[in-house]
Amino acid sequence: MSTSYTLITGASMGIGEAFARNFADKGHNLVLVARSRQKMEHLAEELCQKSGVKVAVCVQDLSSINASATVYNFCKERYIKIDVLVNCAGLSWAGSFREIPLAKMEEIMMVNMKAMAHLTRLFASDMVEQKKGDIINVASLGGLQGVPGLGLYSATKAFVIALSESLYEELKDQGVNIVVVCPGFIETGFFEHSGHNVKKIRLPLSDVDVVVKAAVRGLKKRKIRVFPTSIDAILVFLQRLLSRKTVVRLAGFFAAVDAD
Numbered sequence: 001m002s003t004s005y006t007l008i009t010g011a012s013m014g015i016g017e018a019f020a021r022n023f024a025d026k027g028h029n030l031v032l033v034a035r036s037r038q039k040m041e042h043l044a045e046e047l048c049q050k051s052g053v054k055v056a057v058c059v060q061d062l063s064s065i066n067a068s069a070t071v072y073n074f075c076k077e078r079y080i081k082i083d084v085l086v087n088c089a090g091l092s093w094a095g096s097f098r099e100i101p102l103a104k105m106e107e108i109m110m111v112n113m114k115a116m117a118h119l120t121r122l123f124a125s126d127m128v129e130q131k132k133g134d135i136i137n138v139a140s141l142g143g144l145q146g147v148p149g150l151g152l153y154s155a156t157k158a159f160v161i162a163l164s165e166s167l168y169e170e171l172k173d174q175g176v177n178i179v180v181v182c183p184g185f186i187e188t189g190f191f192e193h194s195g196h197n198v199k200k201i202r203l204p205l206s207d208v209d210v211v212v213k214a215a216v217r218g219l220k221k222r223k224i225r226v227f228p229t230s231i232d233a234i235l236v237f238l239q240r241l242l243s244r245k246t247v248v249r250l251a252g253f254f255a256a257v258d259a260d
């Protein structure tokens with residue numbers, strides 16, 4: 001007999017770790033997916049002790065083409081049934097598009113788009129069969145328009161938003177709920193990892209918990225997409241009033257990436 005679990009990618013730190021803590025608090029068993037074995041093993045131990053849930057650690061580099069199938073088989077082999085899938089793993093690269101190393105481009109596209117799409121495809125099929133399942137996809141406000149200096153990243157997040165919205169409609173009568181969360185700037189190691197000077201960002205950074213709460217609330221209310229803070233909501237509303245050129249220029253102004 002299989003047991004129900006929540007699978008979180010990018011669970012080793014930042015927003016993914018916050019999702020893991022939140023779902024463990026609510027009594028969900030977890031599968032943690034990322035590359036950092038030690039961080040996930042420490043987190044797993046802590047959550048098992050604190051919340052009494054089962055936590056499986058699946059060390060995987062999601063930029064490898066077979067990673068999603070390996071994650072899926074990891075669950076099957078252990079009779080782990082995924083009721084909730086959180087696609088949170090992601091990365092960026094800050095700077096002029098002309099200067100991104102080609103290998104970094106591949107990595108960003110693999111993790112942000114392909115792994116997210118592959119995992120959703122694999123687990124959503126099982127969820128439809130069970131007529132039960134929730135999927136949270138972590139996109140970004142950056143996916144709502146191009147962002148100078150973060151062009152590839154914003155394009156991958158536009159992919160996440162478009163796919164999630166399509167699937168919301170496709171899956172809503174099959175017992176499967178999907179929400180895409182679009183955070184603004186969140187205080188994690190994300191900027192340091194991408195070479196984005198956080199001190200230059202011209203908007204306040206929010207706590208990881210606002211993302212988790214917005215996503216969970218969005219799922220409950222059957223929202224198609226959610227924006228975690230009121231600043232995010234205002235920026236989205238402003239898009240209706242401003243010209244597209246201004247929207248893109250403003251996004252670049254707020255992100256303040258040196259991309260000349």
Ligand SMILES: NC(=O)c1ccc[n+]([C@@H]2O[C@H](COP(=O)([O-])OP(=O)(O)OC[C@H]3O[C@@H](n4cnc5c(N)ncnc54)[C@H](OP(=O)(O)O)[C@@H]3O)[C@@H](O)[C@H]2O)c1
Binds near residue numbers: 033141182184189
């Ligand atoms: N921070 C923000 O301001 C912000 C805003 C909007 C959206 N987001 C999105 O939120 C998500 C989480 O970001 P974060 O802020 O928590 O960043 P973070 O602290 O840098 O965490 C990124 C996570 O993704 C995992 N990851 C990266 N590359 C991977 C790979 N090749 N294989 C497997 N896992 C990989 C990392 O784990 P390992 O290094 O252990 O593999 C880590 O757990 C991302 O999708 C990001 O685009 C962030």
